[in-house]
Structures are given as C-alpha cells and as structure tokens.
Amino acid sequence: MRGIFVKSVKVIYKIGKGPSSSHTMGPQKAANILKYRYPEAELFRVILYGSLAKTGLGHGTDRVLRESFAPIPSEIEFVSEAEFELPHANTMDIVAYREGKELGRSRVMSVGGGDIVLEGERLEEGSDIYEETSFSEILAFCKKRKIRLCEYAELHEEDIYEYLSEVWSVMKASVREGLEKSGILPGGLGVERKAAKIYEASLAQTDATAENRLVCAYAFAVSEQNADNGTIVTAPTCGSCGVLPAVLKYMQDKKGYSDKDILRALATAGVVGNVVKRNASLSGAECGCQAEIGTACSMAAAALSELAGLDLDRLEYAAEIAMEHHIGLTCDPVCGLVQIPCIERNAVAAIRAINAADLAGVLGDTNKVSFDTIVKTMYETGIDLSSRYKETSEGGLAKIYGTENQ
Ligand code: SF4
Numbered sequence: 001m002r003g004i005f006v007k008s009v010k011v012i013y014k015i016g017k018g019p020s021s022s023h024t025m026g027p028q029k030a031a032n033i034l035k036y037r038y039p040e041a042e043l044f045r046v047i048l049y050g051s052l053a054k055t056g057l058g059h060g061t062d063r064v065l066r067e068s069f070a071p072i073p074s075e076i077e078f079v080s081e082a083e084f085e086l087p088h089a090n091t092m093d094i095v096a097y098r099e100g101k102e103l104g105r106s107r108v109m110s111v112g113g114g115d116i117v118l119e120g121e122r123l124e125e126g127s128d129i130y131e132e133t134s135f136s137e138i139l140a141f142c143k144k145r146k147i148r149l150c151e152y153a154e155l156h157e158e159d160i161y162e163y164l165s166e167v168w169s170v171m172k173a174s175v176r177e178g179l180e181k182s183g184i185l186p187g188g189l190g191v192e193r194k195a196a197k198i199y200e201a202s203l204a205q206t207d208a209t210a211e212n213r214l215v216c217a218y219a220f221a222v223s224e225q226n227a228d229n230g231t232i233v234t235a236p237t238c239g240s241c242g243v244l245p246a247v248l249k250y251m252q253d254k255k256g257y258s259d260k261d262i263l264r265a266l267a268t269a270g271v272v273g274n275v276v277k278r279n280a281s282l283s284g285a286e287c288g289c290q291a292e293i294g295t296a297c298s299m300a301a302a303a304l305s306e307l308a309g310l311d312l313d314r315l316e317y318a319a320e321i322a323m324e325h326h327i328g329l330t331c332d333p334v335c336g337l338v339q340i341p342c343i344e345r346n347a348v349a350a351i352r353a354i355n356a357a358d359l360a361g362v363l364g365d366t367n368k369v370s371f372d373t374i375v376k377t378m379y380e381t382g383i384d385l386s387s388r389y390k391e392t393s394e395g396g397l398a399k400i401y402g403t404e405n406q
Contacts, residue, residue, distance in 0.1 A: 006130035006278045009153055009160065009270030012299075013167045014114045014234040018226030019338040021237040022090050022283055022391075023052060023059035026110030030094060031068035033118070038096035038103050044074040047093040050086050051285035052110065053078040054392040058187065058336020060229070087119060089285035089390060112283025112291070113236050129156050135275045135319075135371040139312055149315065150267035150306060164263045164270075167233050171222070171245035174232045178221025185227045187337040193228075194343075195221035211250070215354065216347035219246035223343040236273040236282045239289075239338050240296035242346030244269060247300045247353055251307055261307060268306040269299035272319050275371070280379035284331035285391040287382020293349045294326030294378060298371075300353035301360070310361055317367040318360035322353055323374045327381055330389035332396030341397055 016025050027046075034044065046065050048056050056062060062076040082091075088109035095105040107119040132138045142152050153160055178195050185191045195217050202213030222242035226232045235244040248262050257265075273282070276295045281287040301322035305315035326349070334340040360367075388395025393402075 006133055006274050007128055008157055009267060009274055010157070010163050011115065012113065012234070012236045012270045012273040012277065013164070013266070015167065015170050015231065016114065016234070016238075017229050018232050018238045018241070019229060020059040020061075020239060021114040021234045022110045022112050022285060023056060023061045024064040025114035025234070025238065026090065026108075026116045027052070027061050027092065028064050028068045029114065030092065030106075030108040030110070030116050030118075031065050031074075034094045034096060034106060035069060035072065040098050041072055041096040041103055042099065043097040044069045044072060045077070045095045045097065046074060047077045047079055047095075049079050049082045049091045049093075050089045051391040052090045052092055053080045054394065055333065055336030058333065058393070059338060088117075089387070090283065112281055112286065113234055113277065114238075130274070133278055135272075135316060135375070138271065138275070139316065142312060148264070148268070148306065149271045149302070149312070150264040153267040153271055160267055161260075161263050164266045165259070167266060168248075168259060168262055170231060170233050171235075172249060174222045174225045174230065174241075175218045175245055175249050176221075177230065178223075178225040179217065181224070181228075185224065185339055186229070187227075187335065187339065189335055189337055189339055191227070191337075191339045191343070193220075193224045195224055211254075212351060215246050215250045215350050218249050219243060219347040219350045220343060222246065223346040227337070227339050227343060235269070235299065236277065236295050237284070237292045239284060239342050240292040240346060240349070242343075243293070243296035243349045243353060244300045244303060246346070246350040247304055251304065255307075257307055265303035265306045268315070269303040272302040272371075273299045276323075276375050276378075279372070280375050281382060287379060288329060288385045288390050289331040289345065290323075290326045290329040290378050291382055292331070293345050294323045294329060296346070297322035297326060297349040297353045297356070300350060301356040304353060304357035305360060308357060308361060310357070313365045314360045316371045317363065317365070318357040320367060320369055320371045320374050321356035321359055323371070323378060324369065325352065327374070327378055328385075330385065330396050331391045332389055332398040333391070333393055334398050334401050336393045336398075340401070
C-alpha cells in the first residue's frame with residue numbers, strides 16, 4: 001500500500017467530522033465514490049470486516065455510512081471473523097443493487113488518516129510530489145540547500161500556506177468550541193467533557209502548573225470535539241487530533257508567535273507525519289496507538305522545534321524522542337468509542353512533545369537513534385502486536401474495564 005514517492009503534506013491534515021479518520025472519514029469517502037459510480041443504485045450493502053466490524057459501532061461507522069448513502073437506503077453488516085485473509089485490518093465490501101440485482105461491488109481498505117484504497121484500482125489522493133522517502137534523505141536535501149523542513153515543503157508545494165491557513169483556523173476553532181462546551185459525550189460511557197474544568201484549574205497557578213493544565217485543557221477541548229462528532233483536523237488522525245493544536249495554541253499565546261510562524265511549524269510537522277505515513281503506518285488498526293498518538297507527538301515535537309529555531313539535527317532528535325517513548329502503545333478503546341483512553345492520551349502526548357523538544361534542545365546532537373530507525377521500529381512492533389491491541393477493543397483496557405463495569 002505504500003508508494004514510492006510521497007504525497008502532499010495536505011493529506012496529513014484533513015478537515016472533517018470526528019470521531020475516527022479510519023472508521024468514519026475513510027468509509028464516508030468510500031460511500032461517496034460508490035454512490036457517484038452507481039447513480040442508478042436503489043440499495044447499498046456494506047460488509048465491514050476486521051477492526052471496522054469490531055469497533056465500527058462505537059466509532060459510528062454505520063451511522064456515517066447511512067448518512068453518506070442517503071437518501072438511498074443501505075444495509076450494514078458486521079463480520080468480525082472473515083472467511084478470507086484481509087488485505088488490511090480495516091476492510092469493507094460495498095455492493096450496489098438495483099431491482100434486486102447486483103450492479104457492482106468494490107473492496108475498500110481504510111488505511112488510516114482518512115485515506116482509502118480500492119482493491120485493484122489506483123485512487124488518486126493527490127499527486128506524488130516528494131521524491132525523498134526517508135527522513136535522512138529529506139535531511140540531506142535540506143542541509144545541502146541550507147533550508148528548513150518547512151521551506152522544503154514550500155519548495156514542492158507553492159500553495160501550502162493557503163491550505164495550512166485554513167487548517168490553523170479550524171484547529172483554533174476546535175480548541176475554542178471545545179472549551180465552551182460541557183456535558184456528557186455521546187456513546188453511553190458517561191464520559192464528561194472536562195476541557196473547561198482543566199482550563200479553570202490553570203488560572204492563578206504558578207507558571208509550570210498553568211502551562212501543564214493549559215496545554216491539557218486545549219488537547220481535551222479538541223479531542224472532546226472529536227468524540228462529539230465535531231469538526232476537527234486530522235493530525236495525523238482523528239483520534240490523535242488534539243496534540244498538535246494544543247501545543248501550537250499554547251505556544252502562540254505564550255510567546256506571541258505570528259500565524260505565519262505557526263503555519264511554518266504546521267508544514268514542518270506535516271513533513272514528519274508524511275515520513276511515518278510513507279514508511280510505516282498512521283493506522284491504529286494496523287500498528288496500534290503508537291502509529292496515531294506516537295506520530296502526533298513526533299509531529300508536535302518537530303513543530304515546537306521549528307518554533308524554537310532548533311537546528312535540523314535537534315529537530316530530528318525531538319521527533320525521535322517523541323516517537324520512541326510511545327513504542328508498543330496499544331489501541332484498546334473502551335466500548336470502541338474514541339474517548340477512553342483516547343482523550344487523556346492526547347493531553348499526555350502534548351506535554352510529552354514539549355518535553356521532547358526541550359530535551360533535544362538541551363542534549364543537542366547526542367542522539368544515537370535516527371528518526372528513520374524509530375519509525376521502522378514502530379512499524380515492526382505494530383505488526384508484531386496482537387490484533388487484540390489494534391482497534392478491536394478485544395484486549396487491554398477495553399476488555400478489563402468492560403468486564404469490571406458490566
Ligand atoms: S487508543 Fe489511540 S489509536 Fe486507538 S482509537 Fe484511541 S487514539 Fe485512536
């Protein structure tokens with residue numbers, strides 16, 4: 001599924017409704033394609049397999065599919081144990097019918113971050129524009145030309161800042177709206193919105209305590225918006241959408257960075273996200289939460305390094321630290337909802353990103369592990385993880401909490 005070249009950093013930042021890039025944004029895109037392809041269809045049948053079948057109900061996959069096919073009716077089936085080898089942990093078959101006869105069908109893989117692949121077809125998700133596929137290649141390119149990572153993105157994508165400007169507006173709106181809301185999140189778990197409470201707890205505190213609470217409040221705000229089907233930006237996924245906006249909003253308010261500075265940080269983070277997407281995975285169903293939150297933390301650490309003006313070696317170190325300490329992180333969402341542990345996890349990763357950038361600044365170029373090495377490690381670890389810990393809600397917290405709270 002991984003290509004030779006690398007696509008636009010825009011594909012890392014998708015603006016859309018939560019709660020899941022792979023379970024709602026991807027299926028929504030697939031439904032729209034099939035609906036367009038078969039305008040005469042009277043019924044669509046969707047068979048969800050793998051992780052889509054196991055956590056699709058909690059993530060709202062069936063709801064999104066029905067809404068996307070409407071007004072044409074659709075039937076959704078959940079097949080947890082497929083009788084064939086799945087090409088991807090998030091696989092679905094979509095069949096179009098008219099007068100009881102099959103018009104056509106497609107097997108679709110929702111590969112993470114809202115991207116989909118149709119079996120046997122080449123679906124354009126933006127063109128391949130970056131020839132460098134690893135971080136070390138990008139670093140060599142930048143060092144030779146004495147440019148920053150954001151300038152590397154700018155060189156290949158002239159209109160990048162126009163798009164990132166919209167991304168930043170939506171990110172800020174998701175922080176603001178999340179802070180203004182209270183109440184219980186949907187899904188039946190009884191999870192309360194807590195962003196405003198944490199924000200209030202940050203007031204009149206010492207600097208260090210206030211920083212910690214403010215960053216967490218922002219991460220909660222965006223993640224709670226995501227859990228409530230609000231509009232967010234994947235960074236790089238819906239489940240991990242709170243990390244990057246939290247640190248950028250905090251740093252802009254604290255240090256007075258201009259929007260242009262923030263857009264350059266977003267471009268930098270996008271390049272880092274793209275490296276993970278190209279060489280490993282952004283999918284919790286494929287590699288566990290390390291692929292989502294770990295990548296978000298690396299992106300945030302790189303963005304903070306750009307804002308702080310760290311050199312490229314230190315920036316790489318920061319992104320590497322951020323990923324390294326998420327290795328092995330499982331995806332075990334309780335009841336298949338993107339709430340426990342997802343919301344708190346965004347806040348913890350945002351604080352960790354600040355820590356990683358700070359450590360890299362202090363430790364300089366003493367790192368032994370390259371970013372490419374840690375990305376490869378994350379991927380191999382993810383492949384080795386039991387499927388119980390890859391967005392199936394069959395193990396870990398989902399299982400234990402579920403048993404204790406029946
Ligand atoms: S545990 Fe992580 S990967 Fe799994 S749904 Fe939550 S945020 Fe996404």
